Amino acid sequence: MDAEIIAVGSELLTPHRHDTNSLYLTGKLNLLGIEVRFKTVVGDDAGRLASVFRTALDRSELVLLMGGLGPTEDDVNREVVANVLGLTLREVPEIIERIAARYARTGRRMPANNARQALVPEGAEWLPNKRGTAPGIWIEHDSKTILMLPGPPPELEAMFDEQCVPRLRKRVPGTPIRTRIIKVAGLPESEVDERIAPLYQPYGNVSTTILSTGGAIEVHLSAHAATQQEADALLDELTDKIEPALGDHIFSTRGETLEEVVGMYLVMRQKTLATAESCTGGLLGERITRVPGSSEYYLGGTVCYSNELKTKFAGVSPKLLESCGAVSRPVAQALAEGIRRKANASIGVGITGIAGPGGGTETKPAGMVFIAVADDRGTEVREFHFPGDRERVRLLSSQFALEMLRRRIRK
Amino acid sequence: MDAEIIAVGSELLTPHRHDTNSLYLTGKLNLLGIEVRFKTVVGDDAGRLASVFRTALDRSELVLLMGGLGPTEDDVNREVVANVLGLTLREVPEIIERIAARYARTGRRMPANNARQALVPEGAEWLPNKRGTAPGIWIEHDSKTILMLPGPPPELEAMFDEQCVPRLRKRVPGTPIRTRIIKVAGLPESEVDERIAPLYQPYGNVSTTILSTGGAIEVHLSAHAATQQEADALLDELTDKIEPALGDHIFSTRGETLEEVVGMYLVMRQKTLATAESCTGGLLGERITRVPGSSEYYLGGTVCYSNELKTKFAGVSPKLLESCGAVSRPVAQALAEGIRRKANASIGVGITGIAGPGGGTETKPAGMVFIAVADDRGTEVREFHFPGDRERVRLLSSQFALEMLRRRIRK
Numbered sequence: 001m002d003a004e005i006i007a008v009g010s011e012l013l014t015p016h017r018h019d020t021n022s023l024y025l026t027g028k029l030n031l032l033g034i035e036v037r038f039k040t041v042v043g044d045d046a047g048r049l050a051s052v053f054r055t056a057l058d059r060s061e062l063v064l065l066m067g068g069l070g071p072t073e074d075d076v077n078r079e080v081v082a083n084v085l086g087l088t089l090r091e092v093p094e095i096i097e098r099i100a101a102r103y104a105r106t107g108r109r110m111p112a113n114n115a116r117q118a119l120v121p122e123g124a125e126w127l128p129n130k131r132g133t134a135p136g137i138w139i140e141h142d143s144k145t146i147l148m149l150p151g152p153p154p155e156l157e158a159m160f161d162e163q164c165v166p167r168l169r170k171r172v173p174g175t176p177i178r179t180r181i182i183k184v185a186g187l188p189e190s191e192v193d194e195r196i197a198p199l200y201q202p203y204g205n206v207s208t209t210i211l212s213t214g215g216a217i218e219v220h221l222s223a224h225a226a227t228q229q230e231a232d233a234l235l236d237e238l239t240d241k242i243e244p245a246l247g248d249h250i251f252s253t254r255g256e257t258l259e260e261v262v263g264m265y266l267v268m269r270q271k272t273l274a275t276a277e278s279c280t281g282g283l284l285g286e287r288i289t290r291v292p293g294s295s296e297y298y299l300g301g302t303v304c305y306s307n308e309l310k311t312k313f314a315g316v317s318p319k320l321l322e323s324c325g326a327v328s329r330p331v332a333q334a335l336a337e338g339i340r341r342k343a344n345a346s347i348g349v350g351i352t353g354i355a356g357p358g359g360g361t362e363t364k365p366a367g368m369v370f371i372a373v374a375d376d377r378g379t380e381v382r383e384f385h386f387p388g389d390r391e392r393v394r395l396l397s398s399q400f401a402l403e404m405l406r407r408r409i410r411k
Numbered sequence: 412m413d414a415e416i417i418a419v420g421s422e423l424l425t426p427h428r429h430d431t432n433s434l435y436l437t438g439k440l441n442l443l444g445i446e447v448r449f450k451t452v453v454g455d456d457a458g459r460l461a462s463v464f465r466t467a468l469d470r471s472e473l474v475l476l477m478g479g480l481g482p483t484e485d486d487v488n489r490e491v492v493a494n495v496l497g498l499t500l501r502e503v504p505e506i507i508e509r510i511a512a513r514y515a516r517t518g519r520r521m522p523a524n525n526a527r528q529a530l531v532p533e534g535a536e537w538l539p540n541k542r543g544t545a546p547g548i549w550i551e552h553d554s555k556t557i558l559m560l561p562g563p564p565p566e567l568e569a570m571f572d573e574q575c576v577p578r579l580r581k582r583v584p585g586t587p588i589r590t591r592i593i594k595v596a597g598l599p600e601s602e603v604d605e606r607i608a609p610l611y612q613p614y615g616n617v618s619t620t621i622l623s624t625g626g627a628i629e630v631h632l633s634a635h636a637a638t639q640q641e642a643d644a645l646l647d648e649l650t651d652k653i654e655p656a657l658g659d660h661i662f663s664t665r666g667e668t669l670e671e672v673v674g675m676y677l678v679m680r681q682k683t684l685a686t687a688e689s690c691t692g693g694l695l696g697e698r699i700t701r702v703p704g705s706s707e708y709y710l711g712g713t714v715c716y717s718n719e720l721k722t723k724f725a726g727v728s729p730k731l732l733e734s735c736g737a738v739s740r741p742v743a744q745a746l747a748e749g750i751r752r753k754a755n756a757s758i759g760v761g762i763t764g765i766a767g768p769g770g771g772t773e774t775k776p777a778g779m780v781f782i783a784v785a786d787d788r789g790t791e792v793r794e795f796h797f798p799g800d801r802e803r804v805r806l807l808s809s810q811f812a813l814e815m816l817r818r819r820i821r822k
Contacts, residue, residue: 010620011631013447014590015438018429027426036424037459039452044620048448055466072604072621073612106796111601131799152623154803209427220427275714281700282693285714289692292768292801300716302724303686303696309711309754313724343720357703390703 001034001172004060006052008068008077009151010043021066021149021156028160030177030222032168034062044074053084057144062168067151069134071114077148078119078137085141087121095126099133127163131155136163145171178231182219182242183252185403192217195245203238216251216258216399251406258402259287265409266297266347271375273405274343275301276314276335278326279353279369284398299343304335314338314350325364327352332370333381340374347408348374349401355390369397373404380404412445412583415471417463419479419488420562421454432477432560432567439571441588443579444635445473455485464495468555473579478562480545482524488559489530489548496552498532506537510544538574542566547574556582589642593630593653594663596814603628606656614649626810627662627669662817669813670698676820677708677758682786684816685754686712687725687746689737690764690780695809710754715746725749725761736775738763743781744792751785758820759785760812766801780808784815791815 005026007019019041026036037060042052049068056063068077082089095118096110103110117134120126127136132155137148147164149156184192193210196219200208209220221238225231243250251261266273277284282303288294302313307326310316315338316331324330335350353369360366367388372381382404386396416437418430430452437447448471453463460479467474479488493500506529507521514521528545531537538547543566548559558575560567595603600623607630611619620631632649636642654661662672677684688695693714699705713724718737721727726749727742735741743761751759764780771777778799783792793815797807 010618010633011622013437013450014631014633015434015441018431018434020429023426023429026424030426037454038463039424041450043448043618051470052449059462070621071601073608074620102798106798108599111599111605113605114601131803154799158800209425222425274720277693277696278711279700280697281705281709281711282688282696282714285688285693285716286691286697286805289690289714289716289766289805290802294692295716295770298692298716300689300714300720300724302713303693303700303711305696305700305706305709305711306754309685312753313711313713342723343717355700359706391701394697394700 001061002037003029003034003062003064004038004040004056005036006049006056006063006065007039007041008044008049008065009041010045010074012041012067013043019066021151021153024153024157025064025066025160027179028165029168031179032165032172033177034168034172035177044068044076046076046080049076049080050084053080057084057146061143062145062147065146065148066156069117069136069148069150071111071116071133075116078116078121081137081139081146081148082121085121085139085146087123089119090122091115091118092120092126093118095120095135098128102133127159129155129159131158138164138167177222177224178228178235179220179222180235180239180253181255182221182239182246182250183256183258184217184219184246184249185251185258185399185406187217187246187249189217192219192246196242199241199245200238203234206234206238248407251403257290258399258406260291262402262405262409263288263291263294263297265406269409271346271409272297272299273347273349274299274339274345275349275351276310276339277301277303277351278305278310278335279355280351280394280397280401281305283394284349284351284401287398287402299345301339301343310335313342315342327354327364327368327370329370329381329383332372333374333379336372336374336379336381346375347405349405350374351397351401353384353393353397355393355397357390367393369393371397371401371404373401373408375408380408412472413448414440414445414473414475415449415451415467416447417460417467417474417476418450418452419455419460419476420452421456421485423452423478424454430477432562432564435564435568436475436477436571439576440579441590443576443583444588445579445583446588446635455479455487457487457491460487460491461495464491468495468557472554473556473558476557476559477567480528480559480561482522482527482544486527489527489532492548492550492557492559493532496532496550496557498534500530501533502526502529503531503537504529506531506546509539513544538570540566540570542569549575549578588633588635589639589646590631590633591646591650591664592666593632593650593657593661594667594669595628595630595657595660596626596662596669596810596817598628598657598660600628603630603657607653610652610656611649614645617645617649626807659818659821662814668701669810669817671702673699673813673816673820674702674705674708676817680820682757682820683708683710684758684760685710685750685756686760686762687721687750688712688714688762689716689721689746690766691762691805691808691812692716694805695760695762695812698809698813710756712750712754721746724753726753738765738775738779738781740781740792740794743783744785744790747783747785747790747792757786758816760816761785762808762812764795764804764808766804766808768801778804780804782808782812782815784812784819786819791819
């Protein structure tokens, strides 16, 4: 089965906006053995959308349209798709009730124009949207499948995973594309490739992509074979070769994030964690608490941007701050040990650095960051010089803090 | 003049790769008054590319193709474009000399297949590539302009800026497109549209798009006019009408984020800020400190996931926690007032809630969040019931905390 994706939205034809949904959908479709052959972006314009949709119907079995399902007049997808297919739009009372109930839960009244979202072409199915108001629409028409999804990524992703993937799985006979992602921390992309290129190159049926994603390196393996079992066997064989080459730099082979892996270890070891963050401003805590259930092991800590709070909440002595400066190895150590003590946690983490772009000096340039991890066996402090802008320095700082944590508690 | 962009490359149809070139080109084209109406991604497949290229020729005056100019056999653009237009490819000796010289400079010999890159359709011009081997190709054919550019961004950008922009400027009389973004907080998308649709609908020369982006609503206005001045005047006129309709829900008309606006006010008023976050886990601090220079007004605070840290770092009494529960109006108030006092800040913010998916009860369901803002004029506490999953509840919590802050310090 071949698919094509149409992203609808005038904002996607400006210099400011990417279509990221199509990457997500492509990943999920490939897992089902469905190849994406074309992607088109078109504005909120009925005439142009109709022409793009007609072309897609001509050449593809599965056509996915994203966006254009909002309550406003510039959301034309429902009308255009119904028109091109020669179907009448009908208002579905149950959809209006759901939208009104959603508004009622947050104490608001449903604006009148939301009723547009209850229009569904005759004979089509509608898919409830648990994260928003616009339902999805699933149409079977002349041996083609047309799928209309809401544009906001959280709505689209939940709807596609929970409602569309199971339906599509029933319709696709197979020759699956199976993929695996090996996540690696603490090695640069080029070194990962140098170590594993001789291993993956002989595999003609497995395509290998190495991606750098915010501090972690991901090795994506994608195998084509006659059956799912054969594809999985190919992936197992290659993974078995790659694992020893990357050793304990691999932190996940099942898709978990680094913060999830750290959380798993903390639960297993029955340890608690506290953090004292300066330059990351709360990013480390935010990442740790992305994981549902993190309150089991994460106590919290301090975002200590000012020196006064470093002293007050993490017990760093004013003398030390004055003699070494806030961005220094001893202060990172004092932050980790201090927050561990104050919060009465098994493990303390301290981060201090210069995220930039301002604030750097010749001896302490932007990108210089000290990270410390303290537990009952002592304190490790590492000095980093991260490349990139403010956002990247902060992201890499949180990433390496998690990686230091992982190595500490794994033992 | 209308343009359309075709990105060629099978890697752009995988889950891992974005086409970023088209954003760059769109920005440059808009400045020339050229609107991009369609973007298509197609793999390295001669048949499919030919069909996409034919459709583009039918509907657009300017067709830009990116990628597919490499030296290998899967680079099919030259052949496909020449075929569709009925032109013969001819080898240009000067191009071969340039490529060979480029190799010689790095001490290497030109591989034989690079000769493919010297093929140019008869009657076409070729554009030297100062950063790579593949020349660009410029074709005028039956009142259409076809432009073939290399895929690597540094090559494409240099070639487009230096060689294509000056040529295009001569051909386009200039009806520039100017854009403006109005950002709105505290209103749902549908209500924003209800209020402003009667205002923007009469403006045929301004296209209006309303977008929901993580708690904030963005109104994108895009004006076409004979001159840049006229386009700006149109935008000013419409903005002047929209502003009273949305009132103080507008927080930015120059592209600033909510955290930047809050930062600006804090600097202007010479106020300092401290935060006590429970369910957001550090996200509010992280957003505040995304702004370079935030150390001027943000002191920090506590991520107090555990009750013990709510008491220790924000001074919330254990009695209050026991009698009202951690997720309650009085505890939010105590967090804001406590962190303000402990950190000696002008303003304190407290957030406590249930991000979900677990942890909710009948009376305190997931999505229930209390946010408090305290300063010398008193403390405001608001109760929210946010829809959506953990990530969304946390994002909306941070967004409304920033919006409450903005309203407090604006006065």
